[in-house]
Amino acid sequence: MHELHTVAFDGDDTLWHHETVYQYTHERFRTLIERHVPHADVDGRLHATEMRNLKMFGYGVKGFTLSMIETAIELTDGAIPAEDIGELIDWGKEMLAHPVELIDGVVATLDALAPHVRLMLITKGDLFDQESKIARSGLADRFAHIEIVSVKDAQTYRRCLAKHGLSPKGFLMVGNSMRSDVMPVLGCGGQAVHVPYDVTWVHERVDDDRLPEGAWRLERLDQLLPLVERLRQAA
């Protein structure tokens, strides 16, 4: 075992609530569309639009809002009034302005880890929106490095590690997504902790039962400190 030097955290749905805001907007979107087209497959069609646009828009609220508008036009066959589309834009703005609510145990966990390891934040999404969230979270000063990335694959993690001269062996990533926070980190020789969020976006789900070597799963973030202590003692 190599000595653990860095614990990196994902932002959305790991340090602060995020998916709940999306879920709420999904619900409102369903209600709005069903006023025009009852029994439409709103969720399925919106997801399909998002996937189609991902290569063009990347992740984030602005792209999501554009995908909602596109889906609304398609599902209503162009019958949706402009007023309703204006409402979709307002929802996007509400999402962007939504207060950043920290997940239980975040501050205590970061404070307890700080004396022992380097703390890092690696968050995916829209630069402007993520910067604003990090500022509003009040957590920025707790991290030695903050990286906002557009995609979380092994190459991204390799670049982040190299940039700060960190060896993957002593690097532990903590996040709610197997696909974005766990698998790619293992792929470049690091370790990872999966802390599932109650609601996890369908695109982020992988078969959770197979937990590969170098990965752990915790139910809550406040269980992280004992795990890190164990890993440091085993080193």
Place this chain on the structure above:
Amino acid sequence: MHELHTVAFDGDDTLWHHETVYQYTHERFRTLIERHVPHADVDGRLHATEMRNLKMFGYGVKGFTLSMIETAIELTDGAIPAEDIGELIDWGKEMLAHPVELIDGVVATLDALAPHVRLMLITKGDLFDQESKIARSGLADRFAHIEIVSVKDAQTYRRCLAKHGLSPKGFLMVGNSMRSDVMPVLGCGGQAVHVPYDVTWVHERVDDDRLPEGAWRLERLDQLLPLVERLRQAA
């Protein structure tokens, strides 16, 4: 004089054409709106919407597209058909997919500077869009450091310099915007070269006649090499 160690470039409208794509979309937007509302102040209203939304959306095509939609709904008093709004989204996608066309002299200038100074790219805008543009520009390998930032103020430049351990005195920023590339760099003790682009977004304009100490203005990028040589000899 301190020895020049780093020459940093802005991206949009400094290394590659950008504003031309926006101008073209503005033109199409004017034409579309005037079909519904002749003699509307389309440019003025779109600009006002963009400024109002800037704090929420930041810079970039996705925010611009949402602002176009919002303006279209307002100017037509909700009468714009969904089909036309769908077209606005398509324009946004066209802008995002538009080929990255380098400005004349870019490659030769970078290659000529490379043996003498560290080259850096500091570009503002949407993370996903800028990463895609940098990749498509084919220039990424030429830069020692690439920074994509959401806003270009003195604090941003200070952070970028500190991050890479660069002293402001030997730092020269090259860009088309007085407001984003020149003034804030002078503000933190660096030097800057203003290379105006033919078309400059109204929000980026400042009174160009007053060129403060530590700043130069060139008509074309291929005039940069002689200036850098002069500055290096004077050091």
